[in-house]
Amino acid sequence: MTVTKQIKDKFKDKVEILEKSKKRIYISVVKEDAKDVARYLFSDLGARFSTASGIDTRLGVEILYHMAFDKNGIVVSIRTLVPKPELEMHTFTDIIPATEWIEREIHEMFGVDFIGHPFLERLLLPDDWEEGVYPFRKKTFESEKENLER
Amino acid sequence: MAKEKLIPIGPFHPLLEEPEYFKFRVEGEKVTGADVRIGYNHRGIEKLAESKTYEQDVFLVERICGICSTSHPFAFVQAAEDVSGIEVPERAKYIRTIIGELERIHSHMLWVGLAGHFIGYNTVFMWAWKYREPVLDIFEAISGNRNHYGMFKVGGVRRDIKESDIPGLLKAIDEVEKFCSMLTKAVMDDPVIQARTKGIGILKKQDAIDLCVVGPVARASGIAIDIRKDHPYAAYDKVSFEKIVMKDGDVFSKAAVRLLETIESVKIIRQCLKNMPQGPIDAGIREIGAGEGIGQHEAPRGEVIHYIRSNGSNYPERHKIRAPSFMNVPSFKRTVIGQSISDAALITAAVDPCYCCTERMAVVDNDTNKVLLTGEDLVRLCQEKTEKLKGKIT
Numbered sequence: 141m142t143v144t145k146q147i148k149d150k151f152k153d154k155v156e157i158l159e160k161s162k163k164r165i166y167i168s169v170v171k172e173d174a175k176d177v178a179r180y181l182f183s184d185l186g187a188r189f190s191t192a193s194g195i196d197t198r199l200g201v202e203i204l205y206h207m208a209f210d211k212n213g214i215v216v217s218i219r220t221l222v223p224k225p226e227l228e229m230h231t232f233t234d235i236i237p238a239t240e241w242i243e244r245e246i247h248e249m250f251g252v253d254f255i256g257h258p259f260l261e262r263l264l265l266p267d268d269w270e271e272g273v274y275p276f277r278k279k280t281f282e283s284e285k286e287n288l289e290r
Numbered sequence: 291m292a293k294e295k296l297i298p299i300g301p302f303h304p305l306l307e308e309p310e311y312f313k314f315r316v317e318g319e320k321v322t323g324a325d326v327r328i329g330y331n332h333r334g335i336e337k338l339a340e341s342k343t344y345e346q347d348v349f350l351v352e353r354i355c356g357i358c359s360t361s362h363p364f365a366f367v368q369a370a371e372d373v374s375g376i377e378v379p380e381r382a383k384y385i386r387t388i389i390g391e392l393e394r395i396h397s398h399m400l401w402v403g404l405a406g407h408f409i410g411y412n413t414v415f416m417w418a419w420k421y422r423e424p425v426l427d428i429f430e431a432i433s434g435n436r437n438h439y440g441m442f443k444v445g446g447v448r449r450d451i452k453e454s455d456i457p458g459l460l461k462a463i464d465e466v467e468k469f470c471s472m473l474t475k476a477v478m479d480d481p482v483i484q485a486r487t488k489g490i491g492i493l494k495k496q497d498a499i500d501l502c503v504v505g506p507v508a509r510a511s512g513i514a515i516d517i518r519k520d521h522p523y524a525a526y527d528k529v530s531f532e533k534i535v536m537k538d539g540d541v542f543s544k545a546a547v548r549l550l551e552t553i554e555s556v557k558i559i560r561q562c563l564k565n566m567p568q569g570p571i572d573a574g575i576r577e578i579g580a581g582e583g584i585g586q587h588e589a590p591r592g593e594v595i596h597y598i599r600s601n602g603s604n605y606p607e608r609h610k611i612r613a614p615s616f617m618n619v620p621s622f623k624r625t626v627i628g629q630s631i632s633d634a635a636l637i638t639a640a641v642d643p644c645y646c647c648t649e650r651m652a653v654v655d656n657d658t659n660k661v662l663l664t665g666e667d668l669v670r671l672c673q674e675k676t677e678k679l680k681g682k683i684t
Contacts, residue, residue: 161375163521164584188515189502190586191617193597193610206584206595210520215584238502241620242612264329275337 143185143209143216150180165216166204171229174205174220179235181207181216189238190215194246196278200224201250205232205239222252231257249276294322297631310619312638319630324623339609344370344444344578347606351596352438354611357400360393361589362596362611363442368523369585369596370444370606373578380525382446382573384566387525389432389441390587391555391562395466396425397590398548401642402477405545408636409486410673414477421469428462431455446572456563463563467556474549482680487542491625491637494539498621505592506547507618507641511539517588529561541640548590548642577604589614591642615641632671 144157144165155177156168169177181187187207195202200223207216222229231254232239243254244263251274254260262269297314311330315323335354339347351362364386371378378386399422406414426436432451433439441447451459477483493503498511508515514535518526531554536543580602587594592614599608618641626637 160581161372164372166582188499190593190595191597191610191612193608195599195608204597206597208521208586208593210515213521215521215586217584236502237500238617238620241616262329263327264332266329275334 143212143214146185147177147180147216151177163214165214166219167216168219171220171222174203174218175230175232175235177218178205178207178232181218182236185209186211187216189236192239192242192246194250194252194276196250196276197221201227201246201252203229203246203252227252229254231255233257248274250274251277293317297634312622314626314631314634316631319632321626321629321631321634324626326619326622328619336609336611339611340606343604344606345604347609348442348444349440351611352440352442354613356437358393358397358589358591359438360389360442361587361594362613364390364524364587364589365585365594365596365611366598366609367442367444367585368587369583369598370578370600372583372585373581373598373600374583376445376573376575376578378446379570379573380567381450381569382571383525384562385447385449385451385571386442387529388451388559388562389429389439389447390524391558392425392429392432394555394590395470395552396422396429398552399425399470399473401548401590402473402545405541405636405639406477408639408669408672409483410676411483414473414483417473417476421466421473424462424466424469428459428466431459431462443572444578445575446570448572450571451563451566456566460560460563463556463559467553470549470552470556474553477549478546482676484542485679486676487545487636488538488540490541490633491629491640492539493621493625495537497624498539501617501621501624503592503618503621504614505588505590505618506544506551507592507621509534510536510543510547512537515593517586517593521586523586525562526558528565529558531555531558541636544640544642578602591615592618618642630675631668632675635668635672 144159147155147167148157154169154173158166160166167177182189187209190206190208192203192205200221202219202221205218209216229252231243233243234256241263243257244260246252247254247260248262248265295316297316298311311327313325314321335350339350342350348363348366351366352359354362399418403415403418406412406418429439430436433441433449441449493507493511495512498508498513512535514533516533519533534547534550534554536547578600580600582599585596594614595612597610598606601607621641622638626634629637
């Protein structure tokens with residue numbers, strides 16, 4: 141049974157699956173269900189957590205968790221949106237210990253708070269970096285306006 | 291009970307490619323805690339890549355790492371090609387494979403040399419680095435550069451390998467193989483090296499799965515993952531080679547995986563040079579469409595993964611880079627605790643984290659902040675232990 145079918149059978153309407161090519165699958169899921177999908181892929185299907193990537197969009201920070209299936213040669217990316225302005229997400233560190241560093245990185249670069257993370261401190265930015273400045277946020281009209289008024 | 295001491299290592303080590311800062315807590319000789327802080331060399335390349343064109347980004351990512359300088363362009367061009375399913379000409383795929391494997395040989399040799407220095411075997415250090423030179427000469431013959439080859443571009447490669455050069459290259463490869471086999475045998479059969487590295491800094495298989503380590507670190511712990519076999523790309527599905535897997539997870543296994551891999555790399559290069567088809571080396575890509583793509587490459591240290599989001603312009607909207615050390619470095623916490631401080635330098639080095647630390651290593655008394663041991667002292671401790679073992683064995 142293919143990975144796509146297994147995921148579809150397990151999560152039914154909760155997931156929206158896009159097979160971009162034979163090797164690349166993208167699954168869109170709401171943030172409340174993302175952890176269940178990740179747990180299923182990692183613990184039950186034996187995927188390897190490769191990395192996660194954030195991207196700042198108009199509605200929130202979109203996070204993609206890239207999971208590699210080394211036996212089938214495919215990469216499954218779990219796509220979820222962390223809506224603005226709260227930017228809160230459940231940590232994955234309790235189910236996938238390897239996510240510890242990347243969650244710290246997304247926290248400092250995008251300002252996403254990972255609830256339950258054991259050590260959400262800075263990883264890459266210097267200690268004297270200004271609080272509340274997130275380098276990977278895109279410039280918005282509002283932030284530019286604030287800059288001009290300052 | 292012995293008083294607990296804190297040993298800060300780093301952030302700047304001349305032996306590491308990147309500054310990292312390790313803190314070891316020790317009781318007597320035993321390491322009881324470990325922590326690591328990175329980010330001293332964070333150059334904002336991901337952000338910078340968003341303001342450069344795809345053409346420029348290839349050169350930018352090549353400069354992420356000085357040792358495995360092809361790993362990042364390899365993954366980057368594949369990510370860009372994945373966005374809109376660009377097909378690369380066959381000949382270009384073979385040339386890419388040759389460059390990737392040559393790099394693996396010289397990177398692994400560099401590591402073996404440094405590991406030899408750490409355990410006080412400077413002969414290994416001299417040999418490995420001497421035999422690494424011919425590999426760099428081959429690079430110079432192919433690309434014109436000993437490092438930062440500038441060979442990659444989206445849709446193909448920049449330079450062809452001339453047919454008339456191939457016999458000479460094959461001869462040079464034979465020489466490299468001779469050196470690799472000799473060095474591998476010399477290192478793996480040495481009773482002192484075995485005594486010094488076996489059973490030290492073990493990363494258990496389950497820990498390796500939990501931490502999702504990649505490359506030789508994973509393969510030394512019994513996890514048979516290799517992007518070249520599992521997610522075939524370039525010409526890796528057209529050549530035959532072995533996946534080297536060990537089961538012990540100690541320093542010796544990590545060294546053995548790397549050494550044996552160099553010989554497999556030689557095999558791959560030879561097959562590529564012999565079977566390379568004629569034809570164009572570049573697909574002539576003018577633009578990259580909108581969408582997203584993922585590129586993977588098995589770098590000497592493990593899987594490199596790049597993710598690109600494109601909005602159809604000639605700048606990526608988002609470019610995420612994940613180097614293998616990002617996954618491998620956190621495994622320290624599981625390997626170094628409970629070990630003796632004279633092995634700490636070797637265990638941290640065994641991951642091949644982009645090495646540079648020793649010179650600034652210092653043992654500091656927790657209460658007085660007085661420096662007790664410097665980096666040189668830690669390497670000396672490591673070397674002295676080898677001397678003692680040598681005395682017992684011979």
